[in-house]
Amino acid sequence: MSSIQVRPATLRDAKAIAQVHTIAAMEAYRGLLPDDQLKAMSSVEKRQAYWREAIEYCEPQVQVAVEGDKIVGFVGFDRSRDEKTRNTTGEIWAIYAAPSHWNKGVGLALWDAARDGLHEEGCTTVTAWVPLRNERALRFHEMAGFKREMTTAKTAVIGGVKVEEVRLKRSIN
Known part of the structure; x- marks a missing residue:
């Protein structure tokens, strides 16, 4: 998908990022969260x-x-926010593509950019937290080489609803 370019975000991009985040999250969490909770998350x-x-x-x-x-x-990434992780562990804080661009290489292009950025920061491994029932996100991360760490399963609150999440991990190289 050579028509997709990835670049650092600027302040002028914040609204478009928020729009992609909202529409993609609404679609990704449909069926995982009650409709009223999805609507509450649509700001x-x-x-x-x-x-x-x-x-x-x-x-x-x-x-x-x-x-x-x-x-x-868009993708947001940095050092891991998890306690007791090494300072060489990075984390994908968020990665979303507009639903109109799912399965078109956008996620992979974003993952490549995040991996390069984390590598430049000196990270050797990267993690991501994904809801266990979000099959699309789990498949994406596993296709990108992440492995589930089932012992990390925890309950997170998303939009006021408890959701089971698992951490996935892979080497940067």
């Missing part, structure tokens, strides 16, 4: 404020996938 404004701050302070680092002049996906 682009809250997500825009979050991503604007993330971009401004580089925490996490944010890259966007662009097709033409339109943002069609």
Whole structure:
């Protein structure tokens, strides 16, 4: 998919990132979360404020996938937020593609950019937390070489609903 370019996000990208995040999350979590909870999570404004701050302070680092002049996906990555992990462990904090661009190489292009960025930061391994019932996300990460660490399964609260998550891990190289 050579028409997809990945570049660092700028502050002007925050609204488009928030829009992709909202629509992709709504689609990804349909059936995992009750409809009223999905609707409650649909605030682009809250997500825009979050991503604007993330971009401004580089925490996490944010890259966007662009097709033409339109943002069609993004990835946020940085050092692992998990306690007791080595400082050489990175984490994919968020990775989303617009549903219109699912299965078109956007996620892979974003993963490649995150891997390169984490490698430059000196990371040797990378993790990601994924809801156990989100089969699409699990398949994506496993196709990218991640392995489930079943002993890490935990309950997280997403949109006010308890969701079982598992950490996936892989080497950066």
